Amino acid sequence: MRRIVSRSTELPAIEWRRVSPKLVGVELVGTLISALLFAAVGGFLIYLDVWFGWLILVAAVVLHAVMAVLTPRRVRSIGYQLREDDLVFRRGIMWQRFVAVPYGRMQLVDITRGPLARSLGLADLKLVTAAAVTNVSIPGLAMSDADDLRDRLVELAETRRAGL
Amino acid sequence: MTSAVRAAEQLTDGDWHRLHPATPLLKGGIALLAIAGVLIANLRERIIEGFFGGGPSDDDPISLLYDNGLLGWALLILLGGVLLTMVGFYVSWRMHEFRVTDEVVEVRSGILFRTNRKGRLDRIQGINIMRPFVARLFGAAKLEVNVAGQNANVQLSYLRSKDADTLRREILLLASGKRAERAGVSAGVPATDATLHGTRGVSAPDGTGQPADGHPAEGHRTAFLEERAREFLSPELDPDAAPPESVVTIPVGRLIGSILLSGFTIAILLVILVGIPIVVATGSYWLLLPVLPGLIGSIGFYVSRVMRSLRYSIAGTPDGIRVGYGLLSTSNDTLPPGRIHAVEVHQPLLWRIPGWWSIRITKASSSVGQSAAAQASSELLPVGTLGDVARVLGLILPEFVGETSTSLIRTGMLGRGAPDDGFVNAPRRGRILRPLSWRRTGFAIDPTALLLRTGAVWRHLVIVPHARLQSIALKQGPLERALRIARVHAHTVAGPVNSELPGVDREVAVQLYLDLAASAAQSDRTDRTHRWNAGAAELIAEFEGSAGADGEVVTDGAPSREEPR
Numbered sequence: 094m095r096r097i098v099s100r101s102t103e104l105p106a107i108e109w110r111r112v113s114p115k116l117v118g119v120e121l122v123g124t125l126i127s128a129l130l131f132a133a134v135g136g137f138l139i140y141l142d143v144w145f146g147w148l149i150l151v152a153a154v155v156l157h158a159v160m161a162v163l164t165p166r167r168v169r170s171i172g173y174q175l176r177e178d179d180l181v182f183r184r185g186i187m188w189q190r191f192v193a194v195p196y197g198r199m200q201l202v203d204i205t206r207g208p209l210a211r212s213l214g215l216a217d218l219k220l221v222t223a224a225a226v227t228n229v230s231i232p233g234l235a236m237s238d239a240d241d242l243r244d245r246l247v248e249l250a251e252t253r254r255a256g257l
Numbered sequence: 258m259t260s261a262v263r264a265a266e267q268l269t270d271g272d273w274h275r276l277h278p279a280t281p282l283l284k285g286g287i288a289l290l291a292i293a294g295v296l297i298a299n300l301r302e303r304i305i306e307g308f309f310g311g312g313p314s315d316d317d318p319i320s321l322l323y324d325n326g327l328l329g330w331a332l333l334i335l336l337g338g339v340l341l342t343m344v345g346f347y348v349s350w351r352m353h354e355f356r357v358t359d360e361v362v363e364v365r366s367g368i369l370f371r372t373n374r375k376g377r378l379d380r381i382q383g384i385n386i387m388r389p390f391v392a393r394l395f396g397a398a399k400l401e402v403n404v405a406g407q408n409a410n411v412q413l414s415y416l417r418s419k420d421a422d423t424l425r426r427e428i429l430l431l432a433s434g435k436r437a438e439r440a441g442v443s444a445g446v447p448a449t450d451a452t453l454h455g456t457r458g459v460s461a462p463d464g465t466g467q468p469a470d471g472h473p474a475e476g477h478r479t480a481f482l483e484e485r486a487r488e489f490l491s492p493e494l495d496p497d498a499a500p501p502e503s504v505v506t507i508p509v510g511r512l513i514g515s516i517l518l519s520g521f522t523i524a525i526l527l528v529i530l531v532g533i534p535i536v537v538a539t540g541s542y543w544l545l546l547p548v549l550p551g552l553i554g555s556i557g558f559y560v561s562r563v564m565r566s567l568r569y570s571i572a573g574t575p576d577g578i579r580v581g582y583g584l585l586s587t588s589n590d591t592l593p594p595g596r597i598h599a600v601e602v603h604q605p606l607l608w609r610i611p612g613w614w615s616i617r618i619t620k621a622s623s624s625v626g627q628s629a630a631a632q633a634s635s636e637l638l639p640v641g642t643l644g645d646v647a648r649v650l651g652l653i654l655p656e657f658v659g660e661t662s663t664s665l666i667r668t669g670m671l672g673r674g675a676p677d678d679g680f681v682n683a684p685r686r687g688r689i690l691r692p693l694s695w696r697r698t699g700f701a702i703d704p705t706a707l708l709l710r711t712g713a714v715w716r717h718l719v720i721v722p723h724a725r726l727q728s729i730a731l732k733q734g735p736l737e738r739a740l741r742i743a744r745v746h747a748h749t750v751a752g753p754v755n756s757e758l759p760g761v762d763r764e765v766a767v768q769l770y771l772d773l774a775a776s777a778a779q780s781d782r783t784d785r786t787h788r789w790n791a792g793a794a795e796l797i798a799e800f801e802g803s804a805g806a807d808g809e810v811v812t813d814g815a816p817s818r819e820e821p822r
Contacts, residue, residue, distance in 0.1 A: 102733050102743060102763055104771070178778030189738075191731040192748075193774035197781035198727045223405065223621060224727035224748040253781050 109172030116233025128157035197253035281346035376404035403622035429576035503570035515640035518607035619752025669718035687760035724784035
């Protein structure tokens with residue numbers, strides 16, 4: 094029988110390097126905070142006797158519960174790999190996105206650490222090219238890994254530097 | 258060598274120079290006119306009374322001043338204001354300086370808040386010379402050096418009209434990497450602290466020992482006027498800098514036709530065809546009130562579109578393509594090779610009747626002046642036939658346009674999506690998402706560029722050179738996954754051209770993604786356009802010693818402020 098939902102897309106011959114599983118914790122806390130905010134809005138509307146207050150409250154709880162359940166899979170879907178000429182990055186389960194950034198096109202490599210990620214020893218690494226749509230940010234790297242990766246990427250970018 | 262060329266060489270000698278003396282007037286001219294306008298409007302009644310007699314009203318400000326014996330003071334204050342403004346203009350002119358070195362173009366300006374703006378020559382994306390109508394009357398021109406980045410342009414406004422042309426050539430020469438040739442020339446010219454207006458009449462011998470053939474600019478008013486008139490009427494393309502003939506000419510009839518056949522016209526016709534019967538049937542003529550100003554405004558829109566695109570010209574020069582625009586206010590853009598990040602050939606629906614096309618491009622810099630100018634600079638060919646499109650593409654993508662690619666471009670523009678037409682087409686199963694255009698949706702890869710064909714009603718062909726690709730994305734949503742299709746997005750710098758291709762078969766899309774990533778990386782090794790005329794040895798030096806950001810803005814003075822525009 095033909096499968097109704099086809100397989101997810103895969104790139105051939107790429108061993109993805111995964112990010113730290115600790116990122117799940119960071120994401121879950123973020124989800125929780127957002128859920129609380131929405132629930133607070135819903136609660137406030139219920140307090141004001143607005144009829145759709147309950148709707149918002151229930152929707153917020155359900156949506157965030159689904160997001161929380163999916164978080165481990167979402168984190169597992171994040172991967173990157175340094176190939177010979179470019180860095181490839183993937184993320185997403187329902188909406189998959191693969192991006193390849195040639196080393197020569199990198200303009201800047203950025204490391205950011207949120208307060209929660211820092212307490213777990215994690216950092217985000219962001220690649221910037223001349224195109225704003227590139228939008229590659231690798232979250233949940235161990236701090237030392239992030240520093241090493243940045244140095245490596247800057248070195249690679251320098252040797253292959255091209256015009257814009 | 259003309260005196261103007263020598264003057265421009267002095268301008269690029271690395272020392273600081275000043276701008277056209279009328280600069281503050283041209284920049285503050287509108288404000289002055291506005292103030293004068295307000296004053297005149299306020300005093301209008303008074304003036305009329307002065308001429309025709311009649312009793313002065315008591316609340317008139319001048320009567321009040323006169324009655325209280327303060328008229329003298331008021332005049333003094335007015336005189337002081339005018340003097341202060343003039344001193345301010347003079348000081349701001351003295352403080353506004355620029356220099357061109359082998360590496361950067363730099364401008365510093367401002368009296369209290371100093372602004373210092375630098376643009377790296379190897380990141381020049383184009384040089385635009387604009388001559389607004391009023392500035393043209395003064396023989397002044399605005400030279401804008403576009404460096405990569407939003408709002409990162411270095412503006413030299415205003416320069417003497419002739420100097421602007423030669424200065425552009427000199428800057429492009431420096432930027433192109435032909436430094437060895439330059440070194441010999443500039444050594445022969447003494448570095449004098451010459452302001453722009455002073456250099457032209459100087460008859461010092463130049464490097465070759467010949468006397469300058471400049472005009473004796475000893476204030477002959479007739480000579481001045483003649484020169485103005487000549488500049489005003491001369492063709493937009495400098496004859497000795499470019500082949501005098503434009504590759505494409507747009508007849509006025511076609512220009513007007515192209516604008517009449519735009520979507521805007523359809524909207525207006527709809528309003529008229531639907532609106533007037535309703536108004537007549539219901540008798541509610543007041544409905545016309547809000548519509549009429551819109552109609553009058555639309556006439557203004559048409560006129561400005563036609564005026565802007567009149568005298569359009571495009572030609573190739575050794576330092577890039579030159580595009581000229583405009584009848585009264587002119588704009589003249591030079592794009593060095595390799596500065597075009599994406600090209601889109603497209604055809605609005607109604608243009609299919611006469612078979613016209615238009616070409617848009619994405620550049621790394623954006624002109625932030627008037628939006629019309631920005632639009633003009635991204636619209637490389639406002640309207641043209643198939644042959645015009647081929648000629649313009651041949652100019653802007655010389656390494657791409659050849660025997661095989663010509664047929665690719667043709668099928669990309671006109672093809673309906675036959676199985677073996679040179680394009681890899683989207684599968685039939687994607688037609689739910691794109692019921693009309695799935696047949697035409699497809700791509701082709703050339704050794705130097707990627708071609709994307711989309712749109713059945715509004716036909717588009719997008720060409721992205723591999724060397725300008727910044728990154729590549731492959732995306733798939735849940736619906737697309739069910740249909741086993743995916744979309745590939747060739748990332749370029751932000752611009753008007755959309756280089757995303759939806760509805761590709763999944764396996765094909767993965768292969769396209771990998772191929773593009775490989776050819777983008779490959780093109781790093783072969784692309785040399787950022788110093789387009791440099792020799793190999795210089796390039797190596799360039800590669801090893803390159804660092805720093807493009808178009809930095811450094812502001813000294815406590816409150817950080819952008820350069821006033």
